[in-house]
Amino acid sequence: MVEAQRLLMGQEYRTWRMDIEDYVKEIQTTGDNELLRELNTLAMRSRITRLDKLYADTLVEIGKLSKDVRAAMDKFLPSAYKDFYYHDLYDIGQKRGLIHPVSRVDAGALENVIRTPWSGKNYSARIWKNGEKLAETIQRTVTAGMHRGCSADELARYVEQRMNVGYSQAVRLVRTELNYVENRAIVDGIKESGMKYYRFVATLDRRTSATCRDHDGHIYPVDDYSPGTNAPPLHPHCRSTIVGSLKGDSKPKGERGARNADGKYIRVPASMTYEDWKTVYIDKKMTIEEWKAARSGGIIKAKKGTATTAVPSSSSPPSKQLSKAYQDLSTRAKAANIDYKPVLPLQTKLSELDIIKRISGPDQTKGSCVSLAFAFAGNVLGLDVLDFRGGTSQDFFSHNKNIKQMCNLTGVRSKVVWVKKEVAEVEKMLQGLDDMKLYYLVAGKHAAIVRRTGALLHYLELQSGSAGYPNGWHNFTAYGSVQDTLKKRFGCRKTVGGYVELIDIESLRNNPEFQDLLGYINTDANKQQKGAGGHVR
Numbered sequence: 338m339v340e341a342q343r344l345l346m347g348q349e350y351r352t353w354r355m356d357i358e359d360y361v362k363e364i365q366t367t368g369d370n371e372l373l374r375e376l377n378t379l380a381m382r383s384r385i386t387r388l389d390k391l392y393a394d395t396l397v398e399i400g401k402l403s404k405d406v407r408a409a410m411d412k413f414l415p416s417a418y419k420d421f422y423y424h425d426l427y428d429i430g431q432k433r434g435l436i437h438p439v440s441r442v443d444a445g446a447l448e449n450v451i452r453t454p455w456s457g458k459n460y461s462a463r464i465w466k467n468g469e470k471l472a473e474t475i476q477r478t479v480t481a482g483m484h485r486g487c488s489a490d491e492l493a494r495y496v497e498q499r500m501n502v503g504y505s506q507a508v509r510l511v512r513t514e515l516n517y518v519e520n521r522a523i524v525d526g527i528k529e530s531g532m533k534y535y536r537f538v539a540t541l542d543r544r545t546s547a548t549c550r551d552h553d554g555h556i557y558p559v560d561d562y563s564p565g566t567n568a569p570p571l572h573p574h575c576r577s578t579i580v581g582s583l584k585g586d587s588k589p590k591g592e593r594g595a596r597n598a599d600g601k602y603i604r605v606p607a608s609m610t611y612e613d614w615k616t617v618y619i620d621k622k623m624t625i626e627e628w629k630a631a632r633s634g635g636i637i638k639a640k641k642g643t644a645t646t647a648v649p650s651s652s653s654p655p656s657k658q659l660s661k662a663y664q665d666l667s668t669r670a671k672a673a674n675i676d677y678k679p680v681l682p683l684q685t686k687l688s689e690l691d692i693i694k695r696i697s698g699p700d701q702t703k704g705s706c707v708s709l710a711f712a713f714a715g716n717v718l719g720l721d722v723l724d725f726r727g728g729t730s731q732d733f734f735s736h737n738k739n740i741k742q743m744c745n746l747t748g749v750r751s752k753v754v755w756v757k758k759e760v761a762e763v764e765k766m767l768q769g770l771d772d773m774k775l776y777y778l779v780a781g782k783h784a785a786i787v788r789r790t791g792a793l794l795h796y797l798e799l800q801s802g803s804a805g806y807p808n809g810w811h812n813f814t815a816y817g818s819v820q821d822t823l824k825k826r827f828g829c830r831k832t833v834g835g836y837v838e839l840i841d842i843e844s845l846r847n848n849p850e851f852q853d854l855l856g857y858i859n860t861d862a863n864k865q866q867k868g869a870g871g872h873v874r
Contacts, residue, residue, distance in 0.1 A: 516570040520579050524562050527581040533559055534582040537568070541595030541605065541614045549577045551676070554610035556582050612677065622681055662745035663850040669739075670857045675730050678859040680852055683721045692716040693809055695723075699802025699871025702727035706874065707784040708734040708858045709799050710777055711743075714786070714842045715855050717775065722855050725865035730857055740779050740838050746851055750844040754837055759829035760820045763837055767794050767819070777840040782828030786842070794819060796826070800873045826873075 363369065527535055539545050539553035548571045557567050564570060569577040580589070589607035597603050597618050605614060606629070616622050670677075687695065696712055705725055711734065712724040733739060744751035756762035763780045770776055770789040778787045778796075786797040794813040801808050806815075816822040823829040845851045 513570050513573050513575060516575050516577075517564055520564065520569045523579055523581075524559060524568070527579075528559055530581060532581040532583060534585050534587075535559055535562065535568075535579045536582045536589065538578050538580055538593070539611050540576045541593070541609075541611060542600070543596070543619070545576070545611065546572055548572060549575065550611040551674075552577070553612075554608075555674070556585050556587070558585070613679070616679055623679070628679075660745060660747040660850060662742040663747065663854070666739060666742050666854055670733060670854070673729055673733055675733060675857045677856045678861070680715065680720050680722045680855045680859050683716070683719055686719065687716065689717070690809075693797070693799070697799040697801075697808035698725065698865070698867030699869065700725065700800035700874050701866040701868060701871040702731055702874075704735070704874035705731050705866075706800060707731075707740060707779065710784045710786050710797075711855065712858055713797065713799060714775075714777060714845055715852070717842060718846050720852060720855065722859045723862060723865060724858050724860055725867040726858065726860040727866045730860075734858065737779075737836060740784075741836070743851075743854070744838050744840055746845075746848060746854075748844060748848055749851070750841040752837075752839040755834060756837055757834040758832055759835050759837070760823050760831045763823055763827075763829055764819050766837065766839060767813070770794075775842040777838075777842055779836075779838040780827050780829055781823065781835065783826060785827075796822070798873065800871070802869075802871050802873075806873075 524535060534556050537549075537552040537555045537557070539549040545553075549569075552567065552571070555567075562568050568579060569575050571577065582589075591607045592604040593607045593609070595603050595605045595609075595614055595618065598621075603618075605618075605625075609617075609628075613628060617625055617628050692713065696709065696716060700706075700709075702725060705727065708726070708731055709724045712722045715722040734743075741753050743749075744753050752766075754766075759781055763778075767778075767787065767789065770787070772789055772791065774788065776787050778785055785799075788795050788810075795810045796813060798806070798808050798811055813819040813822045816825040820831075824831065829835075
């Protein structure tokens, strides 16, 4: 505003001593360079002054817009906070009762909420900052237009377009700040009710951001509430919200709103996460009945004409049916925020060769041998699972403690032994395998599917990108002798000991615990980290 007044109060025009036609005629007659310089200077000053006037007018309008927006938000946001706060406490009281009488909204606390710079600036600072950026943008736009020789009408249209952008920024600001105030009121109501946790709730439609999709359904301690990190708003125009949760692992009951593939409003189970909703209503990889059955730990049979097997659930069966190993793995996988992708039956039964072609490839991760071998086992058992996810999932399943827990799942036939000399004793274990059976072996620094066919021992390569060393079955003499292969491919040591894990793959068939844990490995085909530049690891 101060700059606008300075520009408006300054001298707008300088005195011209004659008409422009007279200047031109005199210059053509006399060739007076000083007169030409005077004409050019007067013309330039005239253009600059008109530009300054336009910029000043623009600053005045932006100042008015910023002031109006702030006044409206000063009036609206406190009212919105109170509405959300009392409404949330009412809902909680209706469902489970309140531990103690409800406190009135304190004016000082409310002012603190409204003025808190939750993303670096409070809304007032952002209003004025947006105004400054808009003014600078308009100045650059008009200046560039003047240099290009644009007409007054064209420049006016440029300014109008930028002012429309300013309105859009104001709308974005109001929506984002309202989301912040709404969720801050809700979490304060949750605290007031005595609950210790809150659940992140994203909108179930196609417009939801990837960030909010990842947070949907996650439960966080109230004391860790942090807007922009683990609570809404996570981004401008954020539509996510939160609800109270009694425990850190409780499942919500009832229903929540959503949109189907046609954009129509529907009601879905409240325990359905964004990925569950997408699987059922958008990708249509399973029906809602199949999803509910999986949630209850039931066995879902494949549709007619497909392989028959159990389908893993995105939540565990009743705890009395679960092994401690499964409960520990599932709890820690969730705590590590590993994305869960439900594993469904293969639509058609695949041959072993088809499975190898489907899941293998040059490994671009840090080394996915452990999880990749589990994915192969799943496919052999009729499950549609891919790997090469990398990241947290790969790190989790590569940890020896977790491999041991996989060996301890309900019904799994396995061996977990400490050997004093890895090379010699692993070779002895291989010689003792049942003929023609598939086993999952972890030894040294590698994991692979292995088998014995008569006197021959084979291991399955799934990570190669070399034509000279293709993916598929290889004789254990590929590197010279069995012991050479154990040293060079598996990283086993000749004189040093270590743990060796061996699992009978057939014992994993129809095992709900194994099938459920595969959901933390399963990966979309277009997200697999395999291909050019990858190699065995």
